[in-house]
Amino acid sequence: MTEWLLALVPTYGPWMLFAATFLSCMALPIPASILMLAAGGFVAAGDLSLLSTASAALAGAVAGDQAGYWAGRLGGAGLLRGRDKAGLLVRATQMMAQKGGLAVYLTRWLFSALGPYVNLAGGAARMPLARFTLWSVLGEGTWVALYVGLGRAFAGNLEAASAQAVSILGFLGAGAVAVGLGYVLLRAMRAGR
Amino acid sequence: MTHEDTNSDAFASRILIGKGDHWTVSLLDRVLVWAKMPGMRQMFRLHPYLSVAFVLSTLVAIGFLVNAAIGILGWEGNRPGPVRPWMTVGLVAENWGLEPREIDAAAGLPVPVDGRPFTLQEIADQRGVPVEEIIQLVEDTVRQMRRAEHHGGTGNGAGE
Structure with a gap:
């Protein structure tokens, strides 16, 4: 399946990436990250243009996020009605509406498996559309830049580029946890004085 | 906390x-x-x-x-990855640091039409041969070109 999709990249380039990132943001099992790595390689080889490739991938991802957001916004209240006796979902959606920006940003690229569900939650929580869209564009921009950039740097060597992506994401993920724990520790130490 | x-x-x-x-x-x-x-x-x-x-x-x-x-x-010293059916000659050339049209010419492969390159799988389909045959042809050509480039470079260096 992946090999078949990869073969479509040099032929249908930007359209292919638009469809792949759109569908992957709708939680469909499309290997969009691998396709972007390959597309980066084709950019390095001169077979595809960087501008059209990156902008198509970004446009597809942002459109997918919007589709998920609106699905949550239009259908979310109905789905929650009568099933949230403990009020947990209501509280979760309230938190999402108030402080969801960072969650939207990080689930575009660092914890991307959660992305489609955060879109639905953001819509159901009636997170302001402008704020959701801003963080969605920033997050998807990071995702596209990381993968197309690595594919370009590693000239389509998917194994080397994937390994590098894991290292970079691992560093950023563990680094974020370390910074968060450091902050909590600092506050706890100050409070203890 | x-x-x-x-x-x-x-x-x-x-x-x-x-x-x-x-x-x-x-x-x-x-x-x-x-x-x-x-x-x-x-x-x-x-x-x-x-x-x-x-x-x-x-x-x-x-x-x-x-x-x-x-x-x-470690990347610069270990640049070329494996040649795959979904790759174009341009991508293989980029991996090996060679000119794609020189690979086309040396291996007798079709050049891009209207700027659209062919994947190795498409070339194999056009010729009615297994894609492994085209991959082997490209790999042999690339190795020959690299060897010729290496010997040429050494020769020039010795001559200077």
Whole structure:
């Protein structure tokens, strides 16, 4: 399946990436990250243009996020009605509406498996559309830049580029946890004085 | 950070550090005294769970960073990846640092039409041969060109 999709990249380039990132943001099992790595390689080889490739991938991802957001916004209240006796979902959606920006940003690229569900939650929580869209564009921009950039740097060597992506994401993920724990520790130490 | 977390951390510190400490805790305590890091020592005493989690996550982050640095530094010496059916001659050429149209000419492969390149699978389909045959042809051509380039470079260097 992946090999078949990869073969479509040099032929249908930007359209292919638009469809792949759109569908992957709708939680469909499309290997969009691998396709972007390959597309980066084709950019390095001169077979595809960087501008059209990156902008198509970004446009597809942002459109997918919007589709998920609106699905949550239009259908979310109905789905929650009568099933949230403990009020947990209501509280979760309230938190999402108030402080969801960072969650939207990080689930575009660092914890991307959660992305489609955060879109639905953001819509159901009636997170302001402008704020959701801003963080969605920033997050998807990071995702596209990381993968197309690595594919370009590693000239389509998917194994080397994937390994590098894991290292970079691992560093950023563990680094974020370390910074968060450091902050909590600092506050706890100050409070203890 | 809730009060419960802070309390459980403080409780853990009372259990972990005191008489009959586990030897690793005593060792860490001595190391921090020796290193003249009273702040760190106090941190581990007051919040052992949080401190251990902080140190571990920092070490994991450093590990990934070192791995990423090794990946970048080792890349130039290990550039070419395997040739695959979905690749174009342009991508193979980019991987090996060669001119794509020279590979086309040397291997007798079709050049892009209206700027649209062919994948090796498409070339195999057009010729009605297994794609492995085209991959082998490209790999042999690339190796020959690299060898010729290497010998040519050495020859020029010797002649200078």
